[in-house]
Amino acid sequence: MTRQRRIILDALESVRTHPTAEDIYRMVRPRLQRLSLATVYRNLEVLCEQGLARKIETAGTTRRYDGDASEHYHVRCLGCGAIGDVRKAPVSVSRTGLARATDFQIVGHRLEFLGYCPSCKGRRRRGARDAPARRRSGGGDV
Amino acid sequence: MTRQRRIILDALESVRTHPTAEDIYRMVRPRLQRLSLATVYRNLEVLCEQGLARKIETAGTTRRYDGDASEHYHVRCLGCGAIGDVRKAPVSVSRTGLARATDFQIVGHRLEFLGYCPSCKGRRRRGARDAPARRRSGGGDV
DNA sequence: ATTGTTGCAAAGGGTTTGCACGTAA
């Protein structure tokens, strides 16, 4: 556990914004002026392997990381790309139904919600059009 | 509807393998020797806009396309990266529960299953270790 | 004729890697 690793983990755990590697790089830069982005990536990888962090790979967007490694789902804002937490999501999947619907052996699933964050929600209510997506298009896929 | 576009759509509809843009490029190359990969991407984009195809953006992997535009879920093989169809998945999500679990306004969700395809399933049963993932790592995310 | 499409090549972005140096255990 190097100085860099500890500081990166601290930064990640100190926010609830699900930052990208770049975000974290900028967050810790003041404390580690000689830091390289590659080191951020490598350490995030290690921290995920150790179960101290989680990758959030929402399709078609830049990868984000979560310092809260507990079980929960995420919701992505279609307005601004922000990621929010969804705790205790009321989702049920029938195992036996699944076995009938595919010849794959299912061992898990990934679920991501799409919606609007509180601030984009307000903006929509007031009639403005969507803010441009912060990263990539993100639209139109299944 | 250009020659290229028609041939690309034909190719996509002729398989159930959920090919990548590169896959399609290779499939149609014999009929269109002067084709450029950029044209494949551009046409797939248009076909998706027209509702004749769908993008499958499973997190952390190369994008794949589906010539079957009807509603269905997908399952990704953790052994080889293959994508299978899951029809009439027995999944239910409670809207009111969701409203309690997050302050985002939820408008949809994306669900992807993870598992093993028939051939990797067999390989596992016979005790072999996993084949290396065909593209990227794909492991460890939420 | 007019608008949209192609091929090419180059740019783009996020992420990963090779290597020599440095540092935690």
Place this chain on the structure above:
DNA sequence: TTACGTGCAAACCCTTTGCAACAAT
């Protein structure tokens, strides 16, 4: 000490874009 972690820069992969030539209506 000795394996492991670092910084830097370059490589990578997939996808998108600028542009001039071209084909569809």
